[in-house]
Amino acid sequence: MAQLEMDNITVKFGGLVALSELSFSINTGEIVGLIGPNGAGKTTVFNVLTGVYRATSGDVRFDGNSILGKRPHEIFSRGIARTFQNIRLFSAMTAVENAMVARHCRSGIGVVGAIFRTGSQRREERQIRNKALEALTFMGVDAYADTVASNLPYGLQRRLEISRALASQPKMLLLDEPAAGMNPSESSALMKDISRISELGIDVLLVEHDMKVVMGVCNRIVCVDHGLKIAEGTPEEIQSNPQVIEAYLGQPASQKQQ
Numbered sequence: 073m074a075q076l077e078m079d080n081i082t083v084k085f086g087g088l089v090a091l092s093e094l095s096f097s098i099n100t101g102e103i104v105g106l107i108g109p110n111g112a113g114k115t116t117v118f119n120v121l122t123g124v125y126r127a128t129s130g131d132v133r134f135d136g137n138s139i140l141g142k143r144p145h146e147i148f149s150r151g152i153a154r155t156f157q158n159i160r161l162f163s164a165m166t167a168v169e170n171a172m173v174a175r176h177c178r179s180g181i182g183v184v185g186a187i188f189r190t191g192s193q194r195r196e197e198r199q200i201r202n203k204a205l206e207a208l209t210f211m212g213v214d215a216y217a218d219t220v221a222s223n224l225p226y227g228l229q230r231r232l233e234i235s236r237a238l239a240s241q242p243k244m245l246l247l248d249e250p251a252a253g254m255n256p257s258e259s260s261a262l263m264k265d266i267s268r269i270s271e272l273g274i275d276v277l278l279v280e281h282d283m284k285v286v287m288g289v290c291n292r293i294v295c296v297d298h299g300l301k302i303a304e305g306t307p308e309e310i311q312s313n314p315q316v317i318e319a320y321l322g323q324p325a326s327q328k329q330q
């Protein structure tokens with residue numbers, strides 16, 4: 073069953089067509105890869121799905137309901153969480169506080185309630201902290217719970233950003249180039265993490281230039297170029313697709329790494 077359906081989405085910025093009648097879906101339980109050369113429209117897809125950009129035409133359905141035109145916080149509270157190409161943590165907050173913000177956004181008390189605490193709010197605050205710690209533990213960064221985010225090395229900041237998204241208990245996770253800047257052992261650990269996230273029952277849409285990661289974890293891959301879908305299929309089908317190879321400058325997709 074399709075958890076997310078992107079239906080004929082077009083996004084224009086003035087005269088530039090960033091996405092052109094793009095359609096694809098993500099079924100329950102799937103890890104779907106979204107690949108394409110620089111400027112192909114991948115981040116624009118994320119921005120449409122999370123309500124940051126408004127599509128010029130088309131529809132997006134999540135969990136059976138249209139989310140087109142919904143505001144980012146509303147889409148987040150319906151269960152779509154994301155990470156960013158350039159890490160966006162609250163750099164002056166500790167790791168656990170970063171993850172707690174995501175929980176607060178989905179709890180009854182909100183950030184203001186967290187400041188003016190009553191007894192029940194203190195209890196809920198403790199629960200939020202425990203859930204945030206669980207997310208840190210899942211991503212193996214619990215030992216750094218009280219470390220200020222900006223003091224963490226790059227690879228751990230990436231893991232923390234994923235923890236923060238997981239702390240909101242999403243139904244779907246959008247990962248924007250999570251392996252960027254990672255060394256081979258970090259990216260192979262990341263592949264295992266993405267599979268574990270999927271096992272939690274969270275559907276995953278992965279934008280990633282590291283083809284080893286994409287081919288290694290995705291059930292299905294959608295390839296875009298100049299805002300158009302040029303191919304869709306299993307990792308094997310995508311690797312041997314002539315249009316995909318062409319879009320990757322003649323280099324076999326399996327060897328492409330950025």
Ligand SMILES: Nc1ncnc2c1ncn2[C@@H]1O[C@H](COP(=O)(O)OP(=O)(O)OP(=O)(O)O)[C@@H](O)[C@H]1O
Pocket residue numbers: 085088089090108109110111112113114115116117157
């Ligand atoms: N806010 C914006 N205003 C104008 N043009 C934009 C905007 N956002 C994206 N674009 C343009 O839309 C096209 C698609 O950009 P997008 O960032 O989605 O590509 P991408 O596939 O994510 O690229 P990369 O792999 O380099 O991150 C590009 O030509 C880009 O310049």
